[in-house]
Amino acid sequence: MDSHTVSATGPLRKGSVEKALQLSSLLSHDIHSPAVRISIYQNNYQLALLNCLKTTFIHTKRLLGERTFKQWADEYIEAYPSQSEDLNHYGEFFANFISSKSSDSGNGEAKGSLVLFHIAQSDYVKQCCYYAANNQAFAINRFINMPLDVQMNTDFVRQSSLFLMASSIDLTNISSIENIENIPFQESIIYSLFFRNEGKVQVKAIDKALYDLLLVFEQPSNMNGLNETQLEILPILLREGWLKMAGAVV
Amino acid sequence: MISSIQNVGLGLRSPHIETILATEPNVPWFELLTDNWLDASGIDGFLLDKITEQYPVTLHGVGMNLGGLDPLNLDYLSKVKALAVRCEANWLSDHLSFSAVQGNQLHDLAPLPYTEESLQHMVVRIQQAQDVLGQALVVENISAYLAYEHTTINEADFLNALAHETQCEILLDVNNLYVNQKNLDQNAVEFLNALNHSVVKEIHLGGYTDKGDYFLDAHNNPVSEPVWSLYELAIQKFKGIPTLIEWDNDLPDFNVLLQEQQKAMAIMSKTSEKPIFA
Numbered sequence: 150m151d152s153h154t155v156s157a158t159g160p161l162r163k164g165s166v167e168k169a170l171q172l173s174s175l176l177s178h179d180i181h182s183p184a185v186r187i188s189i190y191q192n193n194y195q196l197a198l199l200n201c202l203k204t205t206f207i208h209t210k211r212l213l214g215e216r217t218f219k220q221w222a223d224e225y226i227e228a229y230p231s232q233s234e235d236l237n238h239y240g241e242f243f244a245n246f247i248s249s250k251s252s253d254s255g256n257g258e259a260k261g262s263l264v265l266f267h268i269a270q271s272d273y274v275k276q277c278c279y280y281a282a283n284n285q286a287f288a289i290n291r292f293i294n295m296p297l298d299v300q301m302n303t304d305f306v307r308q309s310s311l312f313l314m315a316s317s318i319d320l321t322n323i324s325s326i327e328n329i330e331n332i333p334f335q336e337s338i339i340y341s342l343f344f345r346n347e348g349k350v351q352v353k354a355i356d357k358a359l360y361d362l363l364l365v366f367e368q369p370s371n372m373n374g375l376n377e378t379q380l381e382i383l384p385i386l387l388r389e390g391w392l393k394m395a396g397a398v399v
Numbered sequence: 400m401i402s403s404i405q406n407v408g409l410g411l412r413s414p415h416i417e418t419i420l421a422t423e424p425n426v427p428w429f430e431l432l433t434d435n436w437l438d439a440s441g442i443d444g445f446l447l448d449k450i451t452e453q454y455p456v457t458l459h460g461v462g463m464n465l466g467g468l469d470p471l472n473l474d475y476l477s478k479v480k481a482l483a484v485r486c487e488a489n490w491l492s493d494h495l496s497f498s499a500v501q502g503n504q505l506h507d508l509a510p511l512p513y514t515e516e517s518l519q520h521m522v523v524r525i526q527q528a529q530d531v532l533g534q535a536l537v538v539e540n541i542s543a544y545l546a547y548e549h550t551t552i553n554e555a556d557f558l559n560a561l562a563h564e565t566q567c568e569i570l571l572d573v574n575n576l577y578v579n580q581k582n583l584d585q586n587a588v589e590f591l592n593a594l595n596h597s598v599v600k601e602i603h604l605g606g607y608t609d610k611g612d613y614f615l616d617a618h619n620n621p622v623s624e625p626v627w628s629l630y631e632l633a634i635q636k637f638k639g640i641p642t643l644i645e646w647d648n649d650l651p652d653f654n655v656l657l658q659e660q661q662k663a664m665a666i667m668s669k670t671s672e673k674p675i676f677a
Contacts, residue, residue, distance in 0.1 A: 181612060186545040189613070190507055197506040230503040234434055234462030234475055283440040310441070348442020 198226045201236045205276045206243060208323050209269040213247070221250050237280045244269035264332050267316045268323055271341075271352075274312045278343045278350045281310040285393040292387070304369040304395035311391055312343040313363055321352045358382055369395030404428045404455055404489045404601075407663040410645045411456070415653045416446050424657060426454065430643050431486065433460030433493075437478045451486035457601070457643075458488040459570075462504075465524050465538065466511045467497035476531045483532070490600065492537035492570045495521070495558065512547035513557040518564075525565040537600045538562075539570035540590075542578040542607075542616035554585070555593035568600035571637065573630045574622065574645075578607050578614040591633055599637045604630055604663060605645035619648035621659060627666065635670045642667060 202222045203210055210218040225246050231239050248266035285308065292300065314320060317334050320341045326332055340360035341352050355363075362379050363386065372380060386392050408428035411419075413435070419426075429450065439447045450456070462475055483491055496508035511517045529536055538561060540554060552560070558569050571594065576587035606620030622630070622644070634640070644659045 183545070185612075189544040189615070190505070190509065193507045194505055231506060232502050232504060234472070234499075234504055235437060236434075236506065237438075279441065280438055280443075281440060282438065283444060345441050348445065 195226060198231055198239060201239045202243065205240050206269055206272040209272050212268060212328065221247050237276065240273055244273060264318060267318050271314060271320045271323060274314060274343050275350045278310055278312050278345060284308040284310055284390055287390060287393055289387050301372045304371050305366055305392040306369045306395040307363055307366040308391055308393050310345050313360060314341045321354055362386065366392055404457060404641045407642045407660045407667060409656050409660055410643060411450065412650055414650055416450065418653045420449055426660065428455040430457045430459050433458040433479055433482065434462050436482055447486060456486050456488055458483055458491045460493045461498060461508060463493040463528060464497055464499045465493055465528065466495065466521055467499050469499055469502060471524060471527055473531060476528060480532050490537050491532060492539055494539045494541050496541045508541045510541060510543040510545065512549040513552040513554055514549055518557060518560055521561055522564045525567050536567045537570045538567050539572050540575055542575040544582055544613060546583050553593065555590045559595045559598060562598035569598045570601045570603060571599050571633065572603040573633050574605045574607060574626050575616060577626045577629055578616050581614045587629055588632065591636060596636060599640050602633060602637065602640050602642040603645055604642060617648055618645050631666050631670065634667050638671055
């Protein structure tokens with residue numbers, strides 16, 4: 150393949166008319182300048198990712214406002230080129246990005262940046278939850294009838310569609326938040342579980358012990374490593390279908 | 400379930416699924432955008448299964464990067480293969496283009512120069528993809544906003560050679576021919592004349608946006624009158640080839656798509672030697 154083909158793609162990612170002009174030798178047609186032709190692809194790229202961010206970060210956009218959201222989204226798109234064919238997961242670092250933009254802008258307090266981070270992260274987690282793999286069924290009755298030593302050594306992992314967040318904002322109700330300044334911070338941390346119910350993502354507050362135990366099962370783990378309290382809670386996780394056997398479909 | 404793809408189908412878009420399941424329209428087949436369904440689970444997975452239980456489908460993707468220089472993404476291909484098995488896709492299509500560079504996705508279809516070198520490059524990659532997928536691919540001609548001085552082979556001959564070398568088949572997008580005629584001064588009729596009859600598996604029709612100086616292939620409008628005329632020419636040559644209406648942006652009511660489908664059916668029927676309608 151002609152090596153020029155590779156260089157022709159650079160400007161597609163970034164708003165760089167200078168680079169596009171260097172491509173003039175590649176173009177056989179002269180109705181438009183090379184820069185204009187390249188800019189059509191640039192615009193398509195920018196628009197595809199901007200629409201993707203708008204769809205994922207619905208609450209973040211509402212709180213930031215259209216203009217600021219677009220400005221920061223454009224900067225994010227330039228800083229973080231898309232690396233997956235799947236646009237549904239684009240925006241992985243957006244929460245951190247806008248949080249730091251908010252700090253840099255000088256008009257926000259630390260609280261404002263923190264709020265933005267949590268709202269944006271919550272938006273992203275919801276998107277991940279929506280597109281996560283289906284829960285795998287687990288034959289709990291068969292497990293209960295297994296010998297204790299087999300039970301103790303069985304590795305479990307959290308179902309792929311369950312996500313956790315700890316925040317000083319009540320994430321179960323962020324659609325009711327009208328503006329960043331008036332967000333009620335809670336005295337204590339609220340632990341939230343994101344899950345799918347009949348195809349819709351739902352968020353509910355859970356207690357810390359349950360949260361911690363679900364965190365344990367982010368990696369394949371068995372009962373041998375659990376403390377007494379965790380062993381008492383474990384049946385809840387099994388009964389709710391929040392765990393699956395690691396590396397196996399049962 | 401009907402197992403063959405025939406007559407005029409429609410591109411399946413999520414906002415229309417409820418209507419389709421509720422009204423069960425008489426559409427012979429749907430084409431699914433591969434990349435939107437790769438990880439279908441939850442309600443999406445449920446809807447996908449419902450649709451594919453009732454209608455034959457094909458898969459149309461944008462992520463194979465068949466013309467690119469990055470190694471083919473085997474993880475992506477294995478997901479495509481799994482999806483094809485899940486929905487019993489009649490065939491898989493992607494584009495004569497590159498869509499990623501050094502790991503960065505363009506989310507657009509960038510044109511290649513048509514040379515002996517790029518032909519051999521595409522041949523190797525299509526064969527690799529077909530080996531992984533376990534079936535022949537269908538490759539679509541793209542709309543473009545630029546062309547290369549390096550090009551030495553016309554696009555139709557390039558596609559003919561590609562099909563000959565790899566046994567892939569061709570998805571002829573008639574709207575893209577018309578868009579390129581405006582944007583690149585390529586003669587759409589000459590393209591149709593040069594494309595081998597035996598290689599075409601499917602025809603696409605869609606709507607563009609007139610941006611004044613150029614046409615943007617936005618799939619956000621009805622098929623334009625000049626494209627209908629071009630389709631009439633195309634279907635005279637490629638008789639009976641299944642045709643699909645694409646509409647991706649500014650989606651109208653599903654009935655509008657049905658009207659477009661009926662229009663295409665009427666043209667197909669008029670030019671067919673034997674009756675199309677059962």
